[in-house]
Amino acid sequence: MSFLEIKDLSKSFGSVNVLDRVTLSINKGSVIGLVGDNGAGKSTLMKIVTGIHKPTSGSILLEERELTRISTSEIRLLGIEMIYQDLALARQQDISSNIFLGREPVKKLFGINLGLVDKQKMDKDSIKIIEDLGAKVPSVEYQAGLLSGGQQQTIAIARALTFSPKLVIMDEPTAALAVKEVQHVLELILKLKSEGISVILISHRLNDIFEVCDRILVLRQGQIVADVIKAKTSMNQIVSYIVGAE
Amino acid sequence: MFLKSIRLESLYVLGILIVTMSLLSPYFLSISNFLNILLATSVIGILAIGSTFVISSAGLDLSVGSVMGLAGVAGAVVMNQLELNWIFGILACIIAGGIAGFFNGQLVTRAKIPAFIVTLGMLGVARGAALLLCDGKPIYGLSNEFLFLGQGRPFGIPFPVIIFIVVALITHYILASTKFGKHTLVIGDNQMAAVAMGINVNRHKVKLYAFSGGLAGLAGMIFTSRVNAGDPTAGLNYELTAITAAIIGGTNLFGGKGSIIGTFIGALIMGILQNGLNLLAVQSYYQRMAIGAVLILAVWFDQINRQKN
Numbered sequence: 001m002s003f004l005e006i007k008d009l010s011k012s013f014g015s016v017n018v019l020d021r022v023t024l025s026i027n028k029g030s031v032i033g034l035v036g037d038n039g040a041g042k043s044t045l046m047k048i049v050t051g052i053h054k055p056t057s058g059s060i061l062l063e064e065r066e067l068t069r070i071s072t073s074e075i076r077l078l079g080i081e082m083i084y085q086d087l088a089l090a091r092q093q094d095i096s097s098n099i100f101l102g103r104e105p106v107k108k109l110f111g112i113n114l115g116l117v118d119k120q121k122m123d124k125d126s127i128k129i130i131e132d133l134g135a136k137v138p139s140v141e142y143q144a145g146l147l148s149g150g151q152q153q154t155i156a157i158a159r160a161l162t163f164s165p166k167l168v169i170m171d172e173p174t175a176a177l178a179v180k181e182v183q184h185v186l187e188l189i190l191k192l193k194s195e196g197i198s199v200i201l202i203s204h205r206l207n208d209i210f211e212v213c214d215r216i217l218v219l220r221q222g223q224i225v226a227d228v229i230k231a232k233t234s235m236n237q238i239v240s241y242i243v244g245a246e
Numbered sequence: 247m248f249l250k251s252i253r254l255e256s257l258y259v260l261g262i263l264i265v266t267m268s269l270l271s272p273y274f275l276s277i278s279n280f281l282n283i284l285l286a287t288s289v290i291g292i293l294a295i296g297s298t299f300v301i302s303s304a305g306l307d308l309s310v311g312s313v314m315g316l317a318g319v320a321g322a323v324v325m326n327q328l329e330l331n332w333i334f335g336i337l338a339c340i341i342a343g344g345i346a347g348f349f350n351g352q353l354v355t356r357a358k359i360p361a362f363i364v365t366l367g368m369l370g371v372a373r374g375a376a377l378l379l380c381d382g383k384p385i386y387g388l389s390n391e392f393l394f395l396g397q398g399r400p401f402g403i404p405f406p407v408i409i410f411i412v413v414a415l416i417t418h419y420i421l422a423s424t425k426f427g428k429h430t431l432v433i434g435d436n437q438m439a440a441v442a443m444g445i446n447v448n449r450h451k452v453k454l455y456a457f458s459g460g461l462a463g464l465a466g467m468i469f470t471s472r473v474n475a476g477d478p479t480a481g482l483n484y485e486l487t488a489i490t491a492a493i494i495g496g497t498n499l500f501g502g503k504g505s506i507i508g509t510f511i512g513a514l515i516m517g518i519l520q521n522g523l524n525l526l527a528v529q530s531y532y533q534r535m536a537i538g539a540v541l542i543l544a545v546w547f548d549q550i551n552r553q554k555n
Contacts, residue, residue, distance in 0.1 A: 050442070073445070076443070101432060102429075
């Protein structure tokens, strides 16, 4: 039994079929590249995995647990994190609030849980996480929106890694980054793999895909048209799958 | 800890206002007048606290004035016509407000109607319901226990002022330090991020509108007790002052930022403005113009600041 099993997954918005009986499986600790043209259904597929969209039909099993009927926060608790293309940061909130967004640690007051957020713990842990990523930010109380693009990316990554995920989905993580920062993200993906964490990488940059992925999946018009081992394919072949020439 | 969340400009405005009024009127600077200001501010202030929560989440509640009127009448009906105990009167006020807010929240989240339209509609519906409930005539003569809520003065401090300050302190901590407060700001800041991180945005919004409605009910209870009548026209145009107080207190009109201590100062500014204009015997028509102008000015300054950044 593999780690993540997607079976016959379909999704339509009104009369538009975005995904058509998508079936795939992912092993633990592998890095999967998910490629396809704009509108092929990559982001929709991943948003169904994270519970933001519900599928029209089909199932998703994470270690044999069905995901399609539970909420995004429960799916996060099971260990699936996603780094969004727009990073999904709350720009007016500070760095530590963003890292712990939706999972704020609470402290008890006189033994009663009043939902009081443990800001000290959040700040302390955030500093450590950012240092572990080898990044620097002015202060964890800094507003996220005031940071540079690369620093904002670090916050989004830190948020995905804080609660020991089992699967990290990255949607175009290198699109807005400088060359040096791109290399940093790719190294991070390999580091996650070495720790047994699975990664799904969505990217238009085939160079990145070929550098870190073990397997490449091609989506075209909502269908998986290719599922190939990286070592047995070439960039040209992937491009022809994407555009439908093969 | 409080200082961090206050917008400095609002403190300057408050300071300038106090100095100017003291120079213009010999009656302004006294403890009794200060308590008068707080008393006059308490109803508006409680409405403004609700508005702060809703606006911080990038929502809007235009119905608070009408809901306050409806809640007051509901309380009076429960006590005088159903002849129930004053405690049920209090509950009726708060629950009536909460239910109106709950409907606002359901319509905003489920029917996906813009908050502006939903709460503008509720402004009409709640006012009509208030008039209907008492046949357009105020319900006079409430029990002494109930009157204490608006007219009592323990230790010389008007009871509404005590309610206002207690509510402000509690809600300050809710917005600034709890999960509920943080999620409110995040929803206003970037709703997609809130959804992506697993916050149940719809449920949260319903809670916020119900909370705003419940606070409007509390304000209605205080007002009803102060004037000793369930008055169907109570709270007319109060949403204007309440929203203005929240905005000059530093609440971001587009969501993501807001603090109750800021709103408290904003409400005080509105209270002092009205009190000062009263002391100077300025006709009340001008006061309305002043409040409207302050709202426009506050948002204008905010826009200028935003463009600078």
